[in-house]
Amino acid sequence: MQDDFSEADRRGLYRAIHTRRDVRSSFTGEQINDESLVRILDAAHHAPSVGFSQPWDFVLIRKAATRKKIKESFDAATAAAASELDSGRRSKYMSLKLEGIMEAPLNICITYDRGRFGPFVIGRSSIPDTGVYSVCCAVQNLWLAARAEGIGVGWVSILSQDDLRAALGLPDKIVPVAYLCLGHVGEFARKPDLESAGWLPRMKLGDVVHYERWGARTDPQWSAIEDMIRRNIA
Amino acid sequence: MQDDFSEADRRGLYRAIHTRRDVRSSFTGEQINDESLVRILDAAHHAPSVGFSQPWDFVLIRKAATRKKIKESFDAATAAAASELDSGRRSKYMSLKLEGIMEAPLNICITYDRGRFGPFVIGRSSIPDTGVYSVCCAVQNLWLAARAEGIGVGWVSILSQDDLRAALGLPDKIVPVAYLCLGHVGEFARKPDLESAGWLPRMKLGDVVHYERWGARTDPQWSAIEDMIRRNIA
Numbered sequence: 001m002q003d004d005f006s007e008a009d010r011r012g013l014y015r016a017i018h019t020r021r022d023v024r025s026s027f028t029g030e031q032i033n034d035e036s037l038v039r040i041l042d043a044a045h046h047a048p049s050v051g052f053s054q055p056w057d058f059v060l061i062r063k064a065a066t067r068k069k070i071k072e073s074f075d076a077a078t079a080a081a082a083s084e085l086d087s088g089r090r091s092k093y094m095s096l097k098l099e100g101i102m103e104a105p106l107n108i109c110i111t112y113d114r115g116r117f118g119p120f121v122i123g124r125s126s127i128p129d130t131g132v133y134s135v136c137c138a139v140q141n142l143w144l145a146a147r148a149e150g151i152g153v154g155w156v157s158i159l160s161q162d163d164l165r166a167a168l169g170l171p172d173k174i175v176p177v178a179y180l181c182l183g184h185v186g187e188f189a190r191k192p193d194l195e196s197a198g199w200l201p202r203m204k205l206g207d208v209v210h211y212e213r214w215g216a217r218t219d220p221q222w223s224a225i226e227d228m229i230r231r232n233i234a
Numbered sequence: 235m236q237d238d239f240s241e242a243d244r245r246g247l248y249r250a251i252h253t254r255r256d257v258r259s260s261f262t263g264e265q266i267n268d269e270s271l272v273r274i275l276d277a278a279h280h281a282p283s284v285g286f287s288q289p290w291d292f293v294l295i296r297k298a299a300t301r302k303k304i305k306e307s308f309d310a311a312t313a314a315a316a317s318e319l320d321s322g323r324r325s326k327y328m329s330l331k332l333e334g335i336m337e338a339p340l341n342i343c344i345t346y347d348r349g350r351f352g353p354f355v356i357g358r359s360s361i362p363d364t365g366v367y368s369v370c371c372a373v374q375n376l377w378l379a380a381r382a383e384g385i386g387v388g389w390v391s392i393l394s395q396d397d398l399r400a401a402l403g404l405p406d407k408i409v410p411v412a413y414l415c416l417g418h419v420g421e422f423a424r425k426p427d428l429e430s431a432g433w434l435p436r437m438k439l440g441d442v443v444h445y446e447r448w449g450a451r452t453d454p455q456w457s458a459i460e461d462m463i464r465r466n467i468a
Contacts, residue, residue, distance in 0.1 A: 012246025042468030052428035136370030194286035234276030
């Protein structure tokens with residue numbers, strides 16, 4: 001195929017994938033360049049979507065008054081979540097920095113519109129959630145593009161969807177899927193914060209791969225791949 | 235920030251994002267290189283995940299007998315979906331090529347395990363679906379990595395989740411999120427198939443961007459961005 005990627009092209013993609021971080025601190029406050037932001041949004045808009053339904057919207061938020069309401073929702077939801085934990089894990093949980101809503105210069109809420117181009121959307125009849133899945137693919141495109149532009153992104157999910165609807169004026173039919181905080185950062189950490197903090201370890205690739213059917217961790221037809229995964233050649 | 239991306243790195247990422255296609259035909263039958271497959275899986279495994287829960291699994295499927303069962307599920311689900319349409323759209327729908335289950339040399343089912351590292355997962359208490367969202371981000375990483383390796387991916391969602399569970403031996407607690415067909419292709423189309431077929435148009439970026447709150451399509455504070463989006467500078 002003539003259209004193939006060069007080594008340099010591939011390296012750029014893999015670099016974005018492997019150095020992308022979920023950023024909650026170290027926002028510098030520097031404003032995001034307008035051209036960068038448009039490229040990031042355009043990348044998100046070029047995600048795959050079920051039946052080409054493109055069911056996403058992007059609400060861009062800079063106003064402090066709006067962000068303050070979201071921060072209040074986060075504080076309430078964090079307290080509720082902490083009450084589920086025993087005292088040891090609770091104090092560790094409360095010590096983690098889990099959002100940068102006010103520090104990041106830009107917040108973006110990405111939403112799902114189930115009515116877009118509907119009611120019939122190709123590929124959505126059997127598994128209705130595929131509409132939301134498309135929006136998540138747009139989130140990941142945005143995240144990788146932001147990384148390549150030197151912009152950190154933090155996904156804040158300790159929020160009430162009702163509070164988001166009220167703060168942003170979302171109609172009932174619109175589902176808020178992701179609330180993201182974007183901004184330049186001092187550095188991208190080498191590892192995820194929750195791995196560095198010892199909250200959870202990174203799993204090995206071999207622990208999440210099955211051959212031909214669930215639970216089959218080995219298969220004679222797949223021995224070359226098994227061996228490469230074990231040796232971590234990627 | 236010293237760690238910034240070069241122009242060449244950025245170009246590689248954006249090239250993957252903008253030339254990625256949902257591929258259903260033109261699989262050549264050529265086998266996927268083992269090293270490429272491991273890099274693609276490793277890219278998926280480095281997706282973001284709520285609370286670093288890494289709730290995905292990858293079932294790799296080459297066996298024709300398994301794929302035949304999946305194809306039968308697709309045929310039944312397609313017929314059911316077609317019955318929702320009036321006769322004009324139905325004949326157009328039935329003329330579309332919507333899967334490459336048997337032609338593609340590799341199928342991958344990506345699943346969600348709600349129990350992994352649970353029951354408490356940081357960030358999942360308020361919006362339980364965030365676990366599935368993480369799996370979708372892994373799908374998108376896989377898709378982009380495959381594109382950079384010259385491998386086409388088609389996401390087949392016209393399937394019964396119960397049929398998938400039966401064919402792959404998935405436990406009840408495991409949710410099949412994406413069923414993907416992978417293989418080398420003769421070419422990556424310039425546009426999505428459903429756009430070329432005149433099924434739906436691509437929306438303009440300006441139609442999915444809102445300023446500060448839902449429905450606000452203009453805002454004096456955002457005029458520079460509005461203008462760039464209108465001129466399509468991305």
